[in-house]
Amino acid sequence: MLESQSNMRKRLGKITNIIEWEAVFWVTGISLLAFSNPYSETHYAFVFPSILFDIQSPGYNLGHSISHFFHGNIMSSLKTHPLGIITIFILLGRSFTLIKRSLINSKTKGNNNG
Secondary structure (H helix, E strand, O other): OHHHHHHHHHHHHHHHHHOOHHHHHHHHHHHHHHHOOOOOOOOOOOOHHHHHHOOOOOOOOHHHHHHHHHOOOHHHHHHHOOOHHHHHHHHHHHHHHHHHHHHHHHHHHHHHHO
C-alpha cells in the first residue's frame, strides 16, 4: 500500500512539473471570455482602482472585445477595444511557447535521468 502511494506521488510530481500553470491560466481566461456574453453590462475588473473608484483603466472593455471576436463580431470587437484581437494572439502565442518549452524540458529531463 505504501509503495503504491509513493508511486502515485512520483507520477503526480512529474505531471505538475510538466504543466505550465501560466499557460493554463491564459487559455482558461480566453476560453471563459469566448463563451461569455459580449453584450453584458458587467465588466471584468481585477484592478483595484476600477473596483474601488470606478476609474477606467487602459484595458477597459478588453474582455468584451475578445468576446465579440469569438462570436464573429469583428467590427464590434475593434470598436469596443482596438487591441482585443491582438491580445488574443499574444496570449495564445505566449501559452503555446510555454507549453512547447515545458514539453522540451520534460523530454530532456527524462533522457538525462533514464
